[in-house]
Amino acid sequence: MALAKLKMDTTDARLAGVVVPEGAAWSNDVRADALSRVSQMGLPTKRDEYWKYTDPASLTAPVAPKASLFINDEGPLFDAVDRVRIVFVDGVFDADASDDLVAEGVEITRLADAMQTDIHWVKDLYGVLEKRGQTPVARPLAALNTALATDGVVIRVTGKAAKPINFIYLHKDETSDAALHNVIKVEAGAEMTLLETGPAAARFSKTLEVDVADDGAFHHVRAQGRDHERRAVTHCFARIGTRSTFKSFTLTFNGVLTRNECIIEIIGDDAVAHVAGACVGDGRDFHHDDTVFVTHDSLNCESRQVFKKVLRNGATGVFQGKILVKAGAQKTDGYQISQSLLLDDDSQFLAKPELEIYADDVACSHGSTSGAIDETALFYLRSRGVSHDEARNLLTLSFLAESLEEIEDDGLADELRDRLEAWLARHS
Amino acid sequence: MLEIKGLQVKLEEEDKQILKGVDLKIEPGTVHAIMGPNGSGKSTLSYVLSGKGGYEVTGGSAELEGQDLLEMEPEDRAALGLFLAFQYPVEIPGVGNMTFLRTAVNAQRKARGEEELSAGDFLKEVRAKAKSLKIDAEMLKRPVNVGFSGGEKKRNEILQMAMLEPKMCILDETDSGLDVDAMKLVSEGVNALRSEGRSFLVITHYQRLLDHIKPDIVHIMADGRIIKSGGPELALEVENNGYADILAEVA
Numbered sequence: 001m002a003l004a005k006l007k008m009d010t011t012d013a014r015l016a017g018v019v020v021p022e023g024a025a026w027s028n029d030v031r032a033d034a035l036s037r038v039s040q041m042g043l044p045t046k047r048d049e050y051w052k053y054t055d056p057a058s059l060t061a062p063v064a065p066k067a068s069l070f071i072n073d074e075g076p077l078f079d080a081v082d083r084v085r086i087v088f089v090d091g092v093f094d095a096d097a098s099d100d101l102v103a104e105g106v107e108i109t110r111l112a113d114a115m116q117t118d119i120h121w122v123k124d125l126y127g128v129l130e131k132r133g134q135t136p137v138a139r140p141l142a143a144l145n146t147a148l149a150t151d152g153v154v155i156r157v158t159g160k161a162a163k164p165i166n167f168i169y170l171h172k173d174e175t176s177d178a179a180l181h182n183v184i185k186v187e188a189g190a191e192m193t194l195l196e197t198g199p200a201a202a203r204f205s206k207t208l209e210v211d212v213a214d215d216g217a218f219h220h221v222r223a224q225g226r227d228h229e230r231r232a233v234t235h236c237f238a239r240i241g242t243r244s245t246f247k248s249f250t251l252t253f254n255g256v257l258t259r260n261e262c263i264i265e266i267i268g269d270d271a272v273a274h275v276a277g278a279c280v281g282d283g284r285d286f287h288h289d290d291t292v293f294v295t296h297d298s299l300n301c302e303s304r305q306v307f308k309k310v311l312r313n314g315a316t317g318v319f320q321g322k323i324l325v326k327a328g329a330q331k332t333d334g335y336q337i338s339q340s341l342l343l344d345d346d347s348q349f350l351a352k353p354e355l356e357i358y359a360d361d362v363a364c365s366h367g368s369t370s371g372a373i374d375e376t377a378l379f380y381l382r383s384r385g386v387s388h389d390e391a392r393n394l395l396t397l398s399f400l401a402e403s404l405e406e407i408e409d410d411g412l413a414d415e416l417r418d419r420l421e422a423w424l425a426r427h428s
Numbered sequence: 429m430l431e432i433k434g435l436q437v438k439l440e441e442e443d444k445q446i447l448k449g450v451d452l453k454i455e456p457g458t459v460h461a462i463m464g465p466n467g468s469g470k471s472t473l474s475y476v477l478s479g480k481g482g483y484e485v486t487g488g489s490a491e492l493e494g495q496d497l498l499e500m501e502p503e504d505r506a507a508l509g510l511f512l513a514f515q516y517p518v519e520i521p522g523v524g525n526m527t528f529l530r531t532a533v534n535a536q537r538k539a540r541g542e543e544e545l546s547a548g549d550f551l552k553e554v555r556a557k558a559k560s561l562k563i564d565a566e567m568l569k570r571p572v573n574v575g576f577s578g579g580e581k582k583r584n585e586i587l588q589m590a591m592l593e594p595k596m597c598i599l600d601e602t603d604s605g606l607d608v609d610a611m612k613l614v615s616e617g618v619n620a621l622r623s624e625g626r627s628f629l630v631i632t633h634y635q636r637l638l639d640h641i642k643p644d645i646v647h648i649m650a651d652g653r654i655i656k657s658g659g660p661e662l663a664l665e666v667e668n669n670g671y672a673d674i675l676a677e678v679a
Contacts, residue, residue: 007494360619375481376518377518377520379479379480379481379502379516380518380520381515381520381528381532382479382501382502382503382506383478383479383480383502383503383505383506383511383512383514384506384511384528384532384535384536384592385503385506385507385532385533385535385536385539385589385592386501386503386531386532387503387535388501388536390531390535391503394520394523394527394528395520395523397522397523398520398521398522398571399522399524400522401521402522
C-alpha cells in the first residue's frame with residue numbers, strides 16, 4: 001500500500017543519510033530488516049490514529065530540536081541504594097562514571113560489544129520482541145530505534161540479582177540526539193530490579209526489550225525528568241512466561257514531549273503484569289503520553305494499569321491504554337485506571353481506554369476520570385491551619401499515592417514521593 | 429473571646445439570606461450551646477466563622493479576641509485559635525492521619541512564630557491524647573477518616589482539637605451519628621479540654637449532648653437569628669416541648 005504523502009516525506013527526510021551502525025552479520029541483518037520495516041510502515045504523523053493526541057513531528061524530524069539544560073540543586077536519585085550504576089551521557093556509555101559492570105546473578109555486556117559477537121540469547125531478542133510488538137499496532141519509531149541505536153547494554157539475569165542495576169541518563173549537550181537500546185533476559189526463576197533515571201538527551205529514543213522466563217521477576221522503576229525542553233520516545237516490549245512477574249513504574253517531571261509506550265505480552269499461565277505511572281506537569285511546555293498495550297494469551301493471569309497525572313497551567317496529558325484478551329485466555333483479571341488532576345481550566349487530559357476481549361470467563365474493568373482539587377477536603381485541611389498551597393500539595397500527593405503504591409520497594413517509593421513533594425513545593 | 433454583631437450572610441451562588449443578624453458574645457472559659465430547628469442557620473454560622481467558601485457576608489462583624497475574623501483565610505483563623513469540629517469530617521485518601529496531624533500542628537506553630545514540634549515529642553503527645561479517646565495506633569496510621577465509623581470520625585475530630593489546643597472550639601452537631609457510648613467518650617474528650625482560657629460553642633439538635641457537656645448559656649436560633657437565650661434549663665424546655673412554644677412566644 002502506498003504511504004500518504006506526508007508520511008512518505010517525513011520518512012524519507014528522516015532516513016536520508018542515516019548511519020546504521022555495523023557489527024556482526026546477524027546484527028547487520030536485524031538492523032537492515034528494521035530499517036526496511038520503517039520504510040514500509042512509514043514514520044508516524046499527526047494524522048495517524050495512534051498519534052491523534054500527540055504530534056510526533058519533533059520526534060521524526062531529521063534534526064533534534066535543541067533542549068537547554070535545566071539545572072537544579074537536587075542530588076542524584078537512589079544515591080543511597082547499593083546499585084550498579086551504568087552511566088550514559090547524551091546517549092553514550094561513560095565507563096569512567098559507571099561502576100564495574102558486575103554483580104552476582106547478572107551478566108552485563110555493552111550493546112556495542114554484543115552486536116559484534118554471536119551471543120545466542122541476544123540474537124534471539126534484539127529487535128525480536130520489538131518486531132512482535134508491531135502487530136496489531138505499528139510502532140515505527142521503535143523499529144527505527146532497532147535500526148539506529150548506537151549504545152545500550154544487554155543483561156542476562158541468571159539468579160537473584162545481588163543489587164539493582166541503575167541506568168543513569170545524563171544530559172549535558174543541548175543538541176544531543178540519542179538512541180539507546182537495552183535488552184534484558186530474565187532466566188527461569190531469576191529476578192532483578194532495573195532503575196532508570198535522568199533526562200537523557202535533547203531528544204531521546206529508547207527501546208527496552210525484556211524477556212521474563214517462567215517464575216522470573218522483573219521490577220522496573222524509572223524517573224524521567226527535569227529538563228523542560230527535552231523530548232523522549234520510549235518503548236518497552238515485554239514478554240513474560242508462566243508464573244512470572246513484570247512490574248514497571250515511571251515517574252515523569254517536566255518535558256515538552258514524552259511518549260512512553262509499554263507493550264506487554266503475557267504468554268504463560270498465572271503471570272502478573274503491572275504497569276503504572278505518575279507525572280506532574282506545569283505549563284504549556286508539558287506534554288506527556290502514556291500508551292500501553294497488554295495482551296493476554298494464557299490462563300489465569302493478572303494485569304494492572306494505573307496512571308495518574310497532575311496537570312496545571314496549560315499542561316497536557318494523554319493516556320491510550322488497551323487490554324487485549326485473546327480467545328482462550330480464560331480467568332484473565334485485567335484492570336486499568338487512568339486519572340488526571342487538573343489544577344486549572346487550561347490544562348487537559350485526553351484518554352482512550354480500550355478493552356478487547358475474546359474469552360468469555362474473564363474479569364476486566366477500566367475507568368478514566370478527570371477532576372479538580374476537592375474543595376471540601378481543601379477547606380478541611382485549611383481549617384486545621386494548613387496553608388492553601390500546602391493543603392493543595394498534600395491533596396495532590398494523595399491523588400498520586402495510588403500509583404506510587406504500585407512500587408513494591410517502599411524505600412524506592414519513598415524517595416520518589418520526596419521528589420514529588422519537592423517538585424510540588426517548587427511549583428506552588 | 430468571640431464577639432459576633434449583627435452578622436448577616438447570604439449564599440454566594442443564589443439570592444438566599446441565611447443569617448439575618450446574629451448577635452453572640454462568648455466570654456473566655458464558657459460553654460455556649462446553640463439549638464434550633466433544621467435550616468435555622470446553625471451550621472452556616474459555624475462555616476462562616478471558620479471561613480468556608482460559598483457564603484457572602486452582607487453585614488455585621490465577627491471578632492476573635494478583638495481581631496476581625498471575616499477577612500482572614502481559614503488557616504489564619506485556625507492559627508489564631510479557632511477550631512471547627514465538623515458535622516461530617518472529610519475523608520482524605522492517601523494522606524495519613526499522623527502526617528495530617530503533624531502538618532497541621534506545625535503549620536499553626538509556625539504561623540504563631542513558635543518552634544515546630546520534633547517528631548519524637550509529637551509522637552509522644554499524640555499517643556497519649558489518642559489513648560484517652562480510645563483511638564488505637566492502627567487508626568492513626570490510616571488515611572484521614574477513610575473507612576472510619578461515624579464514632580471514629582468524631583473521636584478523630586476531638587483528637588485534632590486536643591492536639592491543636594484552640595481557644596475557641598465550635599462543635600457542629602458532634603452528637604449526630606453517635607451511639608450513647610460514643611457520645612460519652614466524645615463528651616469526656618471535650619470536657620477534658622475545658623479550661624479558663626478556652627471557650628466552646630456547641631451546636632446541637634438534642635439536649636442529650638448537653639447532659640454530658642454542660643453549657644453555661646443556651647441560645648435558640650431560628651430563621652437566621654438568635655431568638656432566645658437562657659440557662660441550661662432552656663435546653664430542657666426544648667427537649668420537653670419542642671421549638672413550637674418558643675417560636676410562638678417570640679413571634
